[in-house]
Structures are given as C-alpha cells and as structure tokens.
Amino acid sequence: MLLQRSLASRLAAASPPRICNQCLNTLLRPSSAYRRLSTTITSRNIVSLDGSSQWRKPQHYFMANRFLATQEGSGIEVVKGQNDSPTAEAVLPPHRRRQQNKARASADSSELPPDASSLLSTSSAASSSSLRREALAYLSLSKPRLTALIVLTTMASYALYPVDPLLSSSAAPTLSALTLVYLTVGTTLCSSSANALNMAYEPKFDAQMSRTKNRPLVRGLLSTTQAVGFASLTGSVGVAALYLGVNPTVAALGALNIFLYAGVYTPMKRLSVANTWVGAIVGGIPPLMGWAAASGATALDGTMMELLGHPGGWLLASLLFAWQFPHFNALSWTIREEYKQAGYQMMAWKYPKMNARVSLRYSLLFFPICYGLWFYGVTDVGFLVDSSVVNAWLVREAWKFYREGGEGGRARGLFWASVWHLPLLLGLAMAHKAGMWQGFYERIMGIGREDVDEEWEEEEESSNKEGKILPAVAAMESARAAQAAR
Numbered sequence: 001m002l003l004q005r006s007l008a009s010r011l012a013a014a015s016p017p018r019i020c021n022q023c024l025n026t027l028l029r030p031s032s033a034y035r036r037l038s039t040t041i042t043s044r045n046i047v048s049l050d051g052s053s054q055w056r057k058p059q060h061y062f063m064a065n066r067f068l069a070t071q072e073g074s075g076i077e078v079v080k081g082q083n084d085s086p087t088a089e090a091v092l093p094p095h096r097r098r099q100q101n102k103a104r105a106s107a108d109s110s111e112l113p114p115d116a117s118s119l120l121s122t123s124s125a126a127s128s129s130s131l132r133r134e135a136l137a138y139l140s141l142s143k144p145r146l147t148a149l150i151v152l153t154t155m156a157s158y159a160l161y162p163v164d165p166l167l168s169s170s171a172a173p174t175l176s177a178l179t180l181v182y183l184t185v186g187t188t189l190c191s192s193s194a195n196a197l198n199m200a201y202e203p204k205f206d207a208q209m210s211r212t213k214n215r216p217l218v219r220g221l222l223s224t225t226q227a228v229g230f231a232s233l234t235g236s237v238g239v240a241a242l243y244l245g246v247n248p249t250v251a252a253l254g255a256l257n258i259f260l261y262a263g264v265y266t267p268m269k270r271l272s273v274a275n276t277w278v279g280a281i282v283g284g285i286p287p288l289m290g291w292a293a294a295s296g297a298t299a300l301d302g303t304m305m306e307l308l309g310h311p312g313g314w315l316l317a318s319l320l321f322a323w324q325f326p327h328f329n330a331l332s333w334t335i336r337e338e339y340k341q342a343g344y345q346m347m348a349w350k351y352p353k354m355n356a357r358v359s360l361r362y363s364l365l366f367f368p369i370c371y372g373l374w375f376y377g378v379t380d381v382g383f384l385v386d387s388s389v390v391n392a393w394l395v396r397e398a399w400k401f402y403r404e405g406g407e408g409g410r411a412r413g414l415f416w417a418s419v420w421h422l423p424l425l426l427g428l429a430m431a432h433k434a435g436m437w438q439g440f441y442e443r444i445m446g447i448g449r450e451d452v453d454e455e456w457e458e459e460e461e462s463s464n465k466e467g468k469i470l471p472a473v474a475a476m477e478s479a480r481a482a483q484a485a486r
Contacts, residue, residue: 137221141199141230142192149422150191150286151184156426157290157316158183162377162434163298176297182245183293187286189238190254194282196231197262200224205270208342211335231262242289247296249304250289257285273347276328276358284321288313312378319369319425325362326398327418329355333401333411356402359414363398366391366425373429383432387425394421 158180199206199217203224206212216222235258243251261282268275291313292304299306308314329347332339333355336348347355370387373379397417401410 133221137216138230140216141196141222141227142188142234143195146195147188147191150283151187152423153283153316153320153426154183154187154286154290155180156430157287157313158294159290159430160312160316160378160433161291161294162310162312163294179246179293179297182241183250183290186238186240186242186246186250186254187289189234189241190258193231193235193238194258194261196227196234197258198266200227200231201262201266205342205344209335209338211338246293247302247307249292249296249302249307252304253285253289253292257282257289260285269344269346271345273345273350275345276325276347279328280321280324283324284317287316287320291316311376312373315369315372315376315378319366320422322362322365322369323418323422326359326394326401326414327422329359330401330406330411330414330418333406334415352405356405360395360398360402363391363395366394370425377434379429379432380434380437383429386428386432390421390424390428393417 199215203215203217206215207218212218217224217227235255239251239255239258242254260278265275265278265282268278288308291310292307295307295310295313296302332346332348333352336346336352339346340349347358367388370379370384370391374381374384394414394417397410397414401414404410
C-alpha cells in the first residue's frame with residue numbers, strides 16, 4: 001500500500017503525461033514475481049515519466065486506448081478514445097489508420113464518380129486548341145459512359161443469339177461482321193442523339209446538381225441550338241445506318257428509343273416517380289436491337305414477329321430492365337436532396353422505403369431470368385451456377401440497402417455492386433453460350449467430323465426414300481378417287 005501511494009505521489013509531482021487507462025492500472029498494481037505471456041516486456045517499450053524512474057509499456061499498449069478522461073487528483077491525463085484524440089490517432093498502427101480511412105470513405109456515401117460529360121466539359125474549357133475544344137464539347141453531349149454501356153449490351157445480345165450449327169461454318173459464318181459494324185455505329189449515334197436531346201431540354205436543372213453542373217450547356221460551351229442540331233444529325237444518320245446495314249426492325253427500335261428517352265422519360269422526371277420504369281424500358285431496348293440484328297441473318301420473311309419471336313431476346317431485355325432499378329435507385333439515394341431541390345420526382349426522396357424495396361425486388365428477379373436463358377437454349381447449364389454467385393452478391397448488397405435504407409455506405413455499396421454485376425453477368429453468358437464448347441467436347445471425347453457426316457447422310461437417304469414413296473401413294477389415291485367419281 002505504501003508502494004502504491006509513493007508511486008502515485010511521484011507521478012502527480014511529475015509533468016502530466018498522456019497514457020492509457022490500462023497502463024495506469026498496470027503501474028498501480030503491486031509487482032508480482034512472474035509476468036504473463038500477453039504482457040511480455042521488451043527493451044524497446046520503455047517510457048520515462050520523470051527523470052528518476054522508468055516504467056515499461058506492455059505490448060498491447062495501442063490496443064488499450066479505449067477511455068478518454070482526466071483522472072482527478074492524479075495529474076495524469078488518460079487517453080480515452082483513439083478516434084476522438086489526435087494524439088491517439090497519431091500513434092495508431094498503419095493498418096488501423098487505413099481501416100479508419102476506409103470506413104470514413106464508405107460512410108460518406110454522397111461522393112460519387114463525376115459525370116463523364118462534366119469531365120469532358122472541364123477538359124474542353126481548359127483546352128487551348130479551338131478544334132479540340134469543340135470536339136470535346138460535342139463528345140460530352142453523347143454521355144460517353146452511358147453510350148458505351150448501351151453499345152456493349154447490344155453487342156452482347158448479338159453475340160448470344162443461338163445459331164443453328166447446320167447453318168454456320170468457319171467458311172461462311174451466319175453472324176456477319178459487317179452487320180455488327182453497322183449495328184455498333186448506328187446504336188452509338190442513336191444513343192448520342194437521345195442524350196444530346198436530354199441535355200438540351202434541362203440545362204437549368206442540371207445547373208442545380210453537383211454531378212451535372214459542369215455539362216457543356218450549363219457552362220455555355222455549346223448553345224441549345226447546337227445541341228439540337230447535333231442530336232438531329234446523329235439521330236438521322238444512326239437510324240439510316242441501322243435501316244440500310246441491318247434491317248428495318250432494328251432501325252425502328254433505335255428511333256423508338258430516341259423518342260422514349262428524349263420525349264417521354266426526360267420530361268416525365270419532373271412529373272412522376274414512374275419515370276424510373278420508363279427509363280428501364282429504354283435500357284431494355286438495346287438488347288432487343290442486337291437480337292433482331294442477329295436473327296435477321298437467318299430469317300425468311302424478316303418481319304418483326306419473326307425477328308423477335310424467340311424468348312431469348314426478351315429475356316436479355318428483361319435482364320437490362322431489372323438491372324436499372326438497383327443501379328439507379330442506389331445512385332439517386334446518394335444525391336436525393338439535390339434531386340429534391342431541382343424538382344425531380346424520384347423515389348429516393350419521395351418514397352425512400354419504396355426505393356429500397358424496389359431495388360431488392362428487381363435484384364431477386366435476376367435468378368429466374370438467368371434460369372430462362374438456360375431453359376430456352378441461350379446458355380448452357382454452367383451459367384446457372386456462375387450467375388447464381390454473381391446474383392447472390394447483388395442481392396446481398398440490395399438487402400443491406402433495404403434493411404438500413406442506404407445509411408452507412410450501403411447505397412454506395414449497392415451502386416458499385418451493380419456497376420460490376422452487369423458486365424460480369426453478360427461476360428459469363430457469352431462464356432457459357434449454348435454450343436460454345438461442343439467442338440471442344442467432341443475432340444476430347446473422340447467424336448470426329450466423319451461420324452457427324454455419316455449421320456447426316458443416313459438422314460438424307462431416309463428422307464429421299466420417303467420422298468419417292470409418298471408421291472406414288474398420292475398418285476394411286478388420286479386415281480382411285482377419279483374412278484369413284486366416274
């Protein structure tokens with residue numbers, strides 16, 4: 001007891017240092033003849049409290065900074081919390097500081113990647129060359145990231161179209177590369193036209209939001225007349241390319257998408273929360289365009305019902321339709337106050353619970369859609385396993401978003417999950433396209449091309465025999481009918 005009092009009086013007389021509460025209890029505890037393994041003392045952990053005495057710091061010193069208070073009467077300031085004290089934060093190990101910085105970044109869900117059009121507008125304004133400045137300003141009208149996503153979904157749908165092996169060969173492939181070029185160029189121009197009309201309609205509202213305030217019309221880099229002229233040129237050329245290079249059905253779908261996005265979805269954003277569903281329809285049309293372009297190569301009549309008669313195209317359109325909700329609802333939640341201030345009718349600020357519920361509902365819809373792609377012969381059975389893993393990841397993030405309402409970085413987590421989910425799912429679908437690995441399997445199992453040719457010759461001979469017998473039978477029946485008529 002006397003030892004404890006003398007030690008406390010000595011500490012009080014010294015200049016008040018900053019130590020943690022656990023270390024203080026270790027100092028005041030009577031010395032024992034043994035030491036525990038968890039508090040092994042090393043020669044490096046020595047801290048001087050005054051000029052005459054020293055005490056040894058245990059190895060778990062940094063783990064013990066849990067209390068922030070000043071002990072009255074002792075003259076020792078005890079560090080209580082490592083998050084609230086700059087001194088405690090400075091002595092944290094590097095991995096602990098990285099974890100804290102990551103948690104703070106996740107909690108701040110209001111920060112999103114800047115809009116591509118805004119970045120291009122900034123580069124255009126800073127350019128010294130007038131030609132480059134104009135080119136970047138017009139390029140920003142097309143919303144390059146959104147246009148690239150639309151083109152990729154169209155090309156993926158074109159590649160996923162199931163071609164009959166009897167109709168395709170390495171010498172004369174059914175899916176034409178030239179058709180794909182026309183499809184890509186036409187879809188890019190149609191998307192650019194729709195996005196330019198969208199910007200031309202709402203520059204004063206874009207100026208009120210942080211993600212869109214740097215767009216070219218807001219900054220005055222281009223006028224509304226120039227934006228409308230750019231949209232008219234790209235739209236007309238894009239539809240013409242689809243009509244002449246692909247087929248009329250794809251051209252009609254491209255024109256319809258321009259009208260829905262610029263003429264229905266854009267003004268509807270200020271009228272009703274149903275605009276999200278209209279925007280999802282716009283996102284589901286590009287896969288139909290790619291599917292109709294691929295099916296046109298083997299179509300007989302080329303009608304819309306024939307080109308879009310296979311369920312696979314509608315399943316891919318449903319996949320893009322469902323993806324819009326977890327992606328956009330998470331994005332809109334992070335800037336819901338800006339949407340409210342600008343007058344946009346969004347679920348994120350009008351019906352926040354509905355916003356999270358719809359995201360979870362459409363995330364669950366990916367499971368039956370992927371099952372349908374296998375059931376109708378678009379992909380093989382391996383796609384069910386791989387897609388289930390990716391879909392489960394998205395549902396997990398959507399469930400967190402639904403349960404916590406976007407707080408704590410849940411909206412940001414769902415947003416980035418949706419960004420990676422779509423390319424992963426489409427990539428897996430193309431890797432598991434039905435018949436993709438059939439040739440590899442035949443080579444492994446020793447099934448040669450000669451066996452296939454023999455089977456084809458046998459089927460042809462049997463059909464020829466039937467073709468010779470059936471006309472003879474029909475002639476005999478007609479003769480008997482003529483005799484009976486007499």
